[in-house]
Every structure is written in structure tokens, then in C-alpha cells.
Amino acid sequence: MAERRRPMQAQDKLAFLLALVPYLMDRDRVSVAEAAEHFGVEKSQLREAVRLIAVSGVPGETSSYQHGDLFDIAWDDFEENDQIVLTHLVAIDDSPRFSAREAAALIAGLQYLSALPENADRDVIGSLMAKLARGASAVPSQLAVAGSATDESLHLIRDAVADGTQLEFDYLNSRGEHERRRVDPLRIESVDQDWYLRGWCHLRKAIRTFRLDRISDLRATDEPITYRPADVTLPETLFEGSPDDLIVDIQVSASALPLIADYIPEGADLTEDGSFVRTNVRVAHYHGLKRLVAGLSGMVTVLGPPEARAAVAEWAAAGAARYA
Known part of the structure; x- marks a missing residue:
């Protein structure tokens, strides 16, 4: 005597339906018996689920269900031959895909990550890159990220x-x-x-x-090593000041203030001026301002002292002259 399967609970039914739709989408045609065997359910339960799918969908712009907003099946084949064929798909077919350029950019980023020493599981990253390439709306450009000069040092x-x-x-x-x-x-x-x-x-x-x-x-x-991490206290911030640092007055966009927080001396004044903040930063040398200003183009203005303004102005002029 065949063993009767226990009735499905509500949670089981939901999981079953969520798994059934992609299963049917991956197959042009499948019999009720084969699908029921795959999911371990009675054929009557499988038929009930298929009928439920056929009245499911996503409402359109009118927020009401129209004919094209519902799944549909080949009803004659289903009723007469016990075969399941989806003839209209909704929602899943319209899922957004990365463009070829977007996929190429993400793949380039993953190539960079796979080159870093801490990312040892390169098989997982490689699998993700392959999925991105397959799932893009077009074939991504073939590219490779060259290793940097610091890789060997790392x-x-x-x-x-x-x-x-x-x-x-x-x-x-x-x-x-x-x-x-x-x-x-x-x-x-x-x-x-x-x-x-x-x-x-x-x-x-x-x-x-x-x-x-x-x-x-x-x-x-x-x-x-003479000193171990437990023997010394590493500062919370990456950049630590020294008595020889030079102080520079700047005006910075309020939104960019967190990006230079490590350079602002403790207790420095912060004066709001519309969407900008006036404060000062410490640098080891005025030429060090070049990198800071370049990284926050248009968001930082050097106000003083004159030597600092001159160093940045000369650097900017030299860069602009190369385009002349």
C-alpha cells in the first residue's frame, strides 16, 4: 500500500509555488507526473498549483489585473494530456539586467578584488564573474585589470x-x-x-x-619584531599629527567633511558658511595639499597661508598647461 504524503502546511505551499514557477520556466514542456515526482507531491496537488499559477501575476499600470498581467498555460494540453506548457510569463521576464558596460565594470572590480591577498577564495569570485557575463543584456567587453606596483609588496x-x-x-x-x-x-x-x-x-x-x-x-x-600589537597602542585614526605639521586654512563642502576628518586637528573651529564649512587641516608639507585637493576636486578651497595657496595654484597651473 502506497504511503500517503502528509498534507502541506501554508508555509510549505508557499515554498512549493515559489520553486514551481522557475522549474516550469526552465522546461518547455513537462508532464504532471514528472513534476509531481520531482517535488515529491501528489499529482492532484501539482494540478492545483498549476491552476493557481494560471490566475497569478502582477497588476499593470492601472493597478488592476488585465489579460497580459497573468501567467497563462496551454489549457487543452493540460486538461487532455496532463502536460504543462507555460505560454505567457509575467514579472520574471521583465526583470532588469545589467547592460554590457555595467557588467564589464563590475567584472573589472571583481578582477581587482581577486588579485588582493586577502581574497583567497578566487573560485567564488570567478563564478560570480561568469554569472554576470551570462546575465548581462549583451556580451560584456573583454578586459583585464593589470596588477599594481604594490601587489608584490603587499x-x-x-x-x-x-x-x-x-x-x-x-x-x-x-x-x-x-x-x-x-x-x-x-x-x-x-x-x-x-x-x-x-x-x-x-x-x-x-x-x-x-x-x-x-x-x-x-x-x-x-x-x-620587538613590539607586538599588544605592546603598543595603535591610534584609532590612520593619520597622526606631529609637532612639525603645518596648519592650512580651507573651505570644504559640508558633505565632504567626513572624508578629511583625519586631517582636522583636535579642537579645530568649524564655521558653517551655507553649504560649506571653514576649518583647518594639518599637513606634513604644503606639497601634500596637492593630493588632498585633487581627491576632492571642486569641494575644497585653500584659503591660507599664502605659501599653501601658491603651492596648490602652481600645481594646478602646471597641470592645465599640459592641455594647452
């Missing part, structure tokens, strides 16, 4: 952080001076597209932050 530094060994390198500071440093690497961090190493600098006898694109002649050593 690998070496991450290994040193994990192994607890010191690093040696030449460092170009913001004043354009080269110095040989020996550092206990404690943490590697990124801000936008830039990577930074934070560690104990044996030359300065203090915690320092180093930008990776200013590091050269990097060498891993077998010397164990």
Missing part, C-alpha cells in the same frame, strides 16, 4: 605581519627625502586605492604610518 608585508618578523625598506617621505627604515609591521590597511603599513619604526622610536607606493627596496628579515 604579499611580502602580509607574510611579515603573520610571521612577526621585521621589515627593511627605503621610504620617500612627504618632503621628498629618502630614509632607510627598519619597522616592526603591525597592521596593513587601505583607504580608497591606497595601502598603508602601520608599525613601530626603529628609526623614529614610535608608531608610524607608511604609504606602500612610497616604499622601495623592500626586504624581509628573519629578525623577530
Whole structure:
């Protein structure tokens, strides 16, 4: 005697219906018996579900159901031959797709992520890129993201952080001076597209932050680090001021204020002026303003001192002259 299947609860029915629609869409034609066997339900339950699908849909612009807003099936085939054929689909057919350009941009971003050392599961990223390519409205452009000059340094530094060994390198500071440093690497961090190493600098006898694109002649050593993360306190902010910093008066868009929060000295005045805020920032050198202003084009104006304005103005003029 055949075992009777237990009646479906409301939750089971909903899950069944949600799974049945894409199952039928993937098949041009399927018998009631085959579909019932696939879902483990009685054939009568399967027929009831198909009849329910045929009166389901999405209301159109009039907020009422019209003929084209409902699913439809080949009724004669269903009633006479116990075959299910969907003849009209709604909602799912109209789901938005990425354009070829959008898919290409996302794939480029995923290629960049797959190149970073921390993203070890590259099979998952590769699978997602393939799905994006298949699901786009057109074939995305073939492209490749070249590795950056810091990729090799990233690998070496991450290994040193994990192994607890010191690093040696030449460092170009913001004043354009080269110095040989020996550092206990404690943490590697990124801000936008830039990577930074934070560690104990044996030359300065203090915690320092180093930008990776200013590091050269990097060498891993077998010397164990002197200071471990538990031995020192890493500041909450990535950029720490020093007594030698220069103060620059600026006017910045209020919406961009959080982007430069690390550069604003503690206790600095913030004066609102419409949609802008007047305050000041600290920099190691006036030439360091170039990068800050370039990253917030149109949102930051240097107000003083005159030397700071001159440094930024000369840099901007030199860039504009290249287009003349």
C-alpha cells in the first residue's frame, strides 16, 4: 500500500509555488507526473498549483489585473494530456539586467578584488564573474585589470605581519627625502586605492604610518619584531599629527567633511558658511595639499597661508598647461 504524503502546511505551499514557477520556466514542456515526482507531491496537488499559477501575476499600470498581467498555460494540453506548457510569463521576464558596460565594470572590480591577498577564495569570485557575463543584456567587453606596483609588496608585508618578523625598506617621505627604515609591521590597511603599513619604526622610536607606493627596496628579515600589537597602542585614526605639521586654512563642502576628518586637528573651529564649512587641516608639507585637493576636486578651497595657496595654484597651473 502506497504511503500517503502528509498534507502541506501554508508555509510549505508557499515554498512549493515559489520553486514551481522557475522549474516550469526552465522546461518547455513537462508532464504532471514528472513534476509531481520531482517535488515529491501528489499529482492532484501539482494540478492545483498549476491552476493557481494560471490566475497569478502582477497588476499593470492601472493597478488592476488585465489579460497580459497573468501567467497563462496551454489549457487543452493540460486538461487532455496532463502536460504543462507555460505560454505567457509575467514579472520574471521583465526583470532588469545589467547592460554590457555595467557588467564589464563590475567584472573589472571583481578582477581587482581577486588579485588582493586577502581574497583567497578566487573560485567564488570567478563564478560570480561568469554569472554576470551570462546575465548581462549583451556580451560584456573583454578586459583585464593589470596588477599594481604594490601587489608584490603587499604579499611580502602580509607574510611579515603573520610571521612577526621585521621589515627593511627605503621610504620617500612627504618632503621628498629618502630614509632607510627598519619597522616592526603591525597592521596593513587601505583607504580608497591606497595601502598603508602601520608599525613601530626603529628609526623614529614610535608608531608610524607608511604609504606602500612610497616604499622601495623592500626586504624581509628573519629578525623577530620587538613590539607586538599588544605592546603598543595603535591610534584609532590612520593619520597622526606631529609637532612639525603645518596648519592650512580651507573651505570644504559640508558633505565632504567626513572624508578629511583625519586631517582636522583636535579642537579645530568649524564655521558653517551655507553649504560649506571653514576649518583647518594639518599637513606634513604644503606639497601634500596637492593630493588632498585633487581627491576632492571642486569641494575644497585653500584659503591660507599664502605659501599653501601658491603651492596648490602652481600645481594646478602646471597641470592645465599640459592641455594647452
